[in-house]
Amino acid sequence: AQSVTQPDIHITVSEGASLELRCNYSYGATPYLFWYVQSPGQGLQLLLKYFSGDTLVQGIKGFEAEFKRSQSSFNLRKPSVHWSDAAEYFCAAGSGGGADGLTFGKGTHLIIQP
Amino acid sequence: DGGITQSPKYLFRKEGQNVTLSCEQNLNHDAMYWYRQDPGQGLRLIYYSQIVNDFQKGDIAEGYSVSREKKESFPLTVTSAQKNPTAFYLCASSRTGGSSYEQYFGPGTRLTVT
Numbered sequence: 001a002q003s004v005t006q007p008d009i010h011i012t013v014s015e016g017a018s019l020e021l022r023c024n025y026s027y028g029a030t031p032y033l034f035w036y037v038q039s040p041g042q043g044l045q046l047l048l049k050y051f052s053g054d055t056l057v058q059g060i061k062g063f064e065a066e067f068k069r070s071q072s073s074f075n076l077r078k079p080s081v082h083w084s085d086a087a088e089y090f091c092a093a094g095s096g097g098g099a100d101g102l103t104f105g106k107g108t109h110l111i112i113q114p
Numbered sequence: 115d116g117g118i119t120q121s122p123k124y125l126f127r128k129e130g131q132n133v134t135l136s137c138e139q140n141l142n143h144d145a146m147y148w149y150r151q152d153p154g155q156g157l158r159l160i161y162y163s164q165i166v167n168d169f170q171k172g173d174i175a176e177g178y179s180v181s182r183e184k185k186e187s188f189p190l191t192v193t194s195a196q197k198n199p200t201a202f203y204l205c206a207s208s209r210t211g212g213s214s215y216e217q218y219f220g221p222g223t224r225l226t227v228t
Binding site for chain 2: 009034041044045046090092094103105106107
């Protein structure tokens with residue numbers, strides 16, 4: 001079965017420190033991969049996506065993610081976090097070129113310490 | 115401005131009543147989706163539609179129904195058969211085909227059934 005795992009339920013980081021959020025996937029073939037961010041009570045905003053090609057992808061708000069096929073991972077990184085980055089982060093995966101829905105991880109709640 | 119609207123933001127119903135959640139998009143997207151979000155569970159796919167007058171069950175379709183009579187609209191009915199209907203419901207849309215089909219999300223509807 002297809003699955004996406006985010007091992008960390010909560011992560012606390014000091015403002016200005018670097019950040020890495022982990023994501024592992026289990027799919028029959030290389031899936032399309034996404035990172036979304038959600039503020040409390042809001043919808044989801046796309047941070048970045050990986051379809052093919054360069055394994056290091058850049059997104060909005062200074063985020064980047066690296067696809068590692070050998071580790072089935074797609075970790076999200078940011079060199080220096082800001083208090084406004086506090087939110088819930090979701091990794092998601094989809095297969096093929098058709099629009100048949102995404103499989104989401106359970107999310108990582110990011111807390112920023114002053 | 116193009117986007118996805120969901121109404122209402124908060125919805126309260128008595129147990130045993132059917133309730134319909136609205137989702138409208140003006141992005142000219144072919145595909146639309148409904149997800150359910152519960153605390154600590156991530157998002158789970160309820161139904162999706164890739165074209166007007168056609169839709170498919172997602173992972174947790176039991177107790178829900180949808181229709182897709184217009185490209186812009188994809189309403190979700192939560193029936194009395196849904197055992198645990200209280201949740202945050204998110205609607206999304208995307209293009210189909212091509213090289214990218216990231217999903218864009220609405221602001222969500224929080225349904226409370228007592």
